[in-house]
Amino acid sequence: MPFPDLLPFPPELQAPGTADAPFEPALPLSELPPGSMTRLSRGDLDLLLAHSADGLLATDDRCPHMSAPLSEGRLEGCTLHCPLHRGSFDVRDGEVLTFPTTGGLEADGTYRPTWTPAGSASKPPLKPDDPKARARAMTRVRRLRYYPLRVRDGVIEVAWPR
Numbered sequence: 103m104p105f106p107d108l109l110p111f112p113p114e115l116q117a118p119g120t121a122d123a124p125f126e127p128a129l130p131l132s133e134l135p136p137g138s139m140t141r142l143s144r145g146d147l148d149l150l151l152a153h154s155a156d157g158l159l160a161t162d163d164r165c166p167h168m169s170a171p172l173s174e175g176r177l178e179g180c181t182l183h184c185p186l187h188r189g190s191f192d193v194r195d196g197e198v199l200t201f202p203t204t205g206g207l208e209a210d211g212t213y214r215p216t217w218t219p220a221g222s223a224s225k226p227p228l229k230p231d232d233p234k235a236r237a238r239a240m241t242r243v244r245r246l247r248y249y250p251l252r253v254r255d256g257v258i259e260v261a262w263p264r
């Protein structure tokens with residue numbers, strides 16, 4: 103396999119606790135071919151290692167919406183599709199590409215309403231004071247956050263937070 107690029111990410115989206123964390127072996131590079139992704143777990147932290155069209159990255163294996171495992175979704179080029187609620191994210195900058203169907207708040211606080219995918223039957227709307235409707239409206243969909251990684255001697259190493 104040719105040596106892959108490491109995907110650069112916005113510095114402000116680096117995961118907390120990783121600034122001075124040491125790199126530790128995570129996975130042989132040969133086990134993460136282009137277009138693939140996998141979950142790594144340590145304690146209660148689940149990371150997603152992905153080999154996107156623009157390079158390798160490590161992020162939380164939790165959707166920034168409602169924590170679904172992104173490793174059960176799809177990676178297409180540089181787009182990461184969550185297995186729930188149709189949310190999708192650009193792995194190059196962590197931004198939401200498709201807002202989840204349940205609606206909620208963008209990272210900057212902008213409200214997005216619920217929506218129904220084309221071809222699907224729409225559900226009756228919830229009353230605004232329904233706790234479920236209120237929870238949806240207050241759920242913020244933040245951007246992806248990233249864990250530093252590198253490749254040494256054919257092994258992907260990740261900076262796990264301290």
Ligand code: FES
Nearest residue numbers: 165168184187189
């Ligand atoms: S949990 Fe991922 S879009 Fe809702």
